[in-house]
Amino acid sequence: MNPEHLATMANEISAFFAATPDREQVAREIANHLKRYWDPRMRRQIVAQYRQGGEGFNEHVRRAVALLAEEAPPPS
16 A cells, blocks of 8 residues: 555544544544554554654554554564
8 A cells, every 4th residue: 555645644633533632542543443443454554654763644543553663463
């Protein structure tokens, strides 16, 4: 999938949770959404994108994908 499209979709998801005052809670909610509803290939791709600098991610998405990256196996 196009990396720009993944970033756009993740940023749109973060907008849903943006009213939550706790920034860490926002990151956890986004990460949980990505785990529940995104295909594993999409999650692997967005984690790889994060590890390459996370271009196009807003701050909430960057933190959420960092949480996913902590759980993901290191790249081969």
